[in-house]
Amino acid sequence: MERSNFIDYIRIFARSGHGGAGSRHFMRNKLTAMGGPDGGDGGRGGHIILRGNAQLWTLLHLRYFKNVLAENGESGSKNNSTGRDGEDIIIEVPLGTIARDEETGEQELEILEDGQVEIWMPGGRGGLGNSNFATPTNQAPEHAQPGEPGIEGWKTLELKVLADVGLVGFPNAGKSTLLSVITAAKPKIADYAFTTLTPQLGMVAYRDGRSFCIADLPGIIEGAAEGRGLGHRFLRHIERNAALLFLIPADSADHRKEFEILVSELEQYNPELLQKEFVIAISKSDMLDDELKEAIAAELPQNIPHLFISSVTQQGLMPLKDHLWKILNK
Template identity: 60%
Template structure:
């Protein structure tokens, strides 16, 4: 199975929490007591549907075929003030960076960003109170109790936004996958046509002194991606969570480096203006084909508001210098 079919970043699930158990209306009876008072216990709460962050997960493949998640019902209360058993909770483990939305309204309910973070998505129904709660000075032996509360059922969308330190931004064939394969152990598919990368590839980049950072190769942007053209929105959202954006423009581009950089910037701005506040680095790729004179000329035309570097993944040119530059931006 290829990585493409293993990477699932969107699931729609029907979540049903458990019903609360009914309270008991039992009256105390034993050999010595023929007309005892109320001793009916409370019903157990219905099971919750819970979402939990798991740093070991990178995809929601394990949830792809779980269309219905049903938590257990609470048990009824018993005699001698015995409470009913709580219903079984259903726990959905998700990768960090998962946004949970209501499927009907599109409203964001919460986001999971930390390992072990747990949030109740669909709360279980409360258990009914037993009859001993209703004893008063005038009503000594209440023969009624509360029924349990109904559970809830709703459709929710779980959507993953990759959490990475560096996001690679560039048109198809800018050399993003090649860079990732050189600086990390990731094995992205590499070919010279648009949309080779149809899912985000993640790589751990080793840095000096045993440090490391996560780099994500996000599918190539094309003009109009912010309007949903091409692979559009589905992949632009992965860039939202990156702390540093590495813009990659090939040295053999038909446009000027500055022009191509501005187009990429425009797409991000149209999609989400807040992304322009992220630190940015510009790498001119495939620069092994440039001689020193040509490189000097090109440097004069580079945008001045962003740190830039000429690299070649194939020739391993300036790769360590690029890592230094990125680390400096990540740890600012």
């Protein structure tokens, strides 16, 4: 159920509206037998618009929204009447959504703010009626423009979770437990790999009423950059985080190797991730004495800060918050 409620990738066929044709018409009434041109312009085709909504956290509501077809503009008519514009389609998306063209992979839009409105696929312009083409030498133009076609194609919407800090670690490293202790989030916790199948967000209450956002992300395994395990479905969410907190359990067989594997997977996926701030937290540290802590600290890279924490006894959690806050507010 958890997996079905979090959708972070949607593929749709979208088409903006065609512009209405301009009218080729001449004034005719009981008082005017041979009037001049009075054909009106066609209406604009409907746009397809993306709008950011901070109340959404998943693309679930678009799961069955496979064909997005905006309305065509209305043709112009007599008496210089302009056709009605096609109705726009507004798609509400969570913050952190990226719109891409499926064929080229090109990023077309990015929604990061609540209420942000962007025209994703503009509708075609309406054609000009024949009244626009009257000249002193051609007072009865027979020509009117057709409307411009809309834009169509297969598109993708991809959600990358927005959080200040991302929790990174192997499955069952204690990330969900830590999140449940330092925030009000209630992630699923159990003693088996891949308990977390979707990103979980929580707000960490800090000193003087301040706070920051932390995300418990699905665990990495070796080969995640090639798509093994949850693969890219997980790794894309790390790109948004300002800092990465590597959680390595105290009972790991080789703490340094575990950290190096995690970093290697990030580098293979996107080398720019290595420019982020790293912090190492050794979880389940309530089982360690001072001598064991010194031995583990000697294994870890000396250029990356590390802390010993325990979610069960809440050991070291306030120093961890202090350190993360310092990084986020450099």
